[in-house]
Amino acid sequence: MSLTMRRVRLTAAALAAITALSGLVACGEDAAGEKPAKLVVDTFGEFGYDEIVKQYEKDTGIKVELRKTAQLNDYRPKLVQAIATGEGAGDVVALEEGILNEFKVNPDNWVDLRRLVADHSNDYLAWKYELGVTPNGRLMGLPTDVGSLAVCYRRDLFAAAGLPTRRDKVAALWRDWTGFIETGEKYREATGKGMLDSVTTAASAVMYQKGGDLFYDDGDNIVAETSPSVKAAWNTAIAMADAKISAAAATWSPEWSSGFKTGTFAATLCPSWMLGVVAENSGPKNAGKWDVAPVPGGAGNWGGSWLGVPTQSRYPKEAAKLAEYLTSARSQIAAFKLKGPLPTNLDALQNTDFTGYTNKYFNNAPTGKIFGESVRRIQPLHLGPKHQAVKENALEPALRAYESGEATKQQAWRQFVNEARMEGSFRGW
Structure with a gap:
């Protein structure tokens, strides 16, 4: 999803801080091997995770705090500041397409998810998955939606x-x-x-x-x-x-x-x-x-996001598992039904729960069919x-x-x- 407004400008000090702090937390190791009591997920707009995380909490015993910011122009500077200072970011953060491209310049601030989750390279629209990979081969984000x-x-x-x-x-x-x-x-x-x-x-x-x-x-x-x-x-x-x-x-x-x-x-x-x-x-x-x-x-594609794990997270392993859970086929279908973000998971796009879905608010429009038919024709x-x-x-x-x-x-x-x-x-x- 893409609710952006204006460019964020950083001071030279902040720019330097991002590079200097990029390696402070070891990628892939949870603090003292402990299980977290809570993981924080930062998103903007509506990702549709409200009900999904309740099931995750039941399954894992880990509390999930959803920190939602209404618009990206408010979300973006907070995330920039958190990455620049090395503190304050969620364990899992939403990366809108514009933000993703800018943060790719210094991928060391982000956990390589390929080291912590299963191989999902064939589970999503191919071009969407590849956009989450940095030039040096790091999987910076797992795909959420497409616009x-x-x-x-x-x-x-x-x-x-x-x-x-x-x-x-x-x-x-x-x-x-x-x-x-x-x-x-x-x-x-x-x-x-x-x-x-x-x-x-x-x-x-x-x-x-x-x-x-x-x-x-x-x-x-x-x-x-x-x-x-x-x-x-x-x-x-x-x-x-x-x-x-x-x-x-x-x-x-x-x-x-x-x-x-x-x-x-x-x-x-x-x-x-x-x-x-x-x-x-x-x-x-x-x-x-x-x-x-x-x-x-x-067809056309306007927007879309990924979920990444900042290296500053104390629990990168568990955060990666949560990102994997939230981008699964089942979770993407549930999010679409609740708030509309269109799945990029191939199994979700073929599931009858998605293709047959009608949206009551929009006069029972067959939104699963309308959006699903166009997504594969995106250039x-x-x-x-x-x-x-x-x-x-x-x-x-x-x-x-x-x-x-x-x-x-x-x-x-x-x-x-x-x-x-x-x-x-x-x-x-």
Whole structure:
């Protein structure tokens, strides 16, 4: 899952501290060989572990404390500080795709999970598992979820605009992004409002659909200005801004969060992990009003995470076992049912408990089928070390500047290119 907001900057002292402290705790040895009374799991957003850990506690006698942070922009600096100082991180920590890439620069801060758990290299989507492996071969994280794409839409607001509400009819409206824009224009004509929350969510969806090199090439050189995936995302978002089909609600802002409940917009691009966010922001009174339809243009991957064990944990063996437990097929299915993170475990993706699952909050949408069918068509992509910083501090602000009329197309593009070079040049921790 990916609830990120802005780049975290570290002082030179903190940067040095990460390297200096990376070997203080022996990898793979629990403190004095003792069994822990408690293990701490740090996550952001909604990973769906609330019920799963209860069974783990019964099975092992080890208490599990879930430390959940609502948004990644709050979670990220706390984790950076904990790794930099050598204390304060959970025994198991969630590593979102952007964080994972940045921490790979110094993998010695992370336990090599291959030494402590069974061989799971064939248990997950192959590209997802490989992303958790560092350049020197260390297994830094076990895969949790993947952000396969769909569109969440408000049935009641579509009906009020004279649009179809059945998900098959809605999907037929936007077999491609041109159809999506045309639908947005009809919605605005009928209601005077933007159908989509923000053009930046659409830009993310298009970019991840295209795959390949996004802001970096495989040598981690900045190629944002020439990337076909970025160009496609940019042009689609600009077309949406020109058509005025969005509510221009900045993603993750208070206005965006409240807009789900108040009907400020009627649709958002919805990776699987976003289901829990939509339901949480919309509240119980809007249960059944939301539905889920396939994304225009086919599959795409927006977000996803891994579970890693910092070397500062006093109990790396038990922490690794807990990470293994939480990423098992059974646990991934349970997490999906509770909060929506899409499994990456191959057995989970084939299990009828997953493929046949319907989500009551979203008008009993067959979310297992919708997301499961698209996940295998995801194109591999290369994110690079500062992907999130470029996306959030360069691409999205430039698009919002154009959408709000603060910049022309040329000015907005130049703003993006300049900021991408600056944000992307910092190579991590």
